[in-house]
Amino acid sequence: MLTSLALILLLPGCDVIGDIFRAGVWTGVIVIVLVIALIIFLIVRLIRWLK
Secondary structure (H helix, E strand, O other): OHHHHHHHHHHHHHHHHHHHHHOOHHHHHHHHHHHHHHHHHHHHHHHHHHO
16 A cells, blocks of 8 residues: 555656656756755755744
């Protein structure tokens, strides 16, 4: 049961990544860099807010 639950949760994420790279490698790279930058930005803001 856990295996099927894990597959249900993980496969849509794999589909999204597959669609991004079908659109082009550079498009995928740009999207990934932007997402990582957004995550870093939010973490920095959270750390500053907690101080």
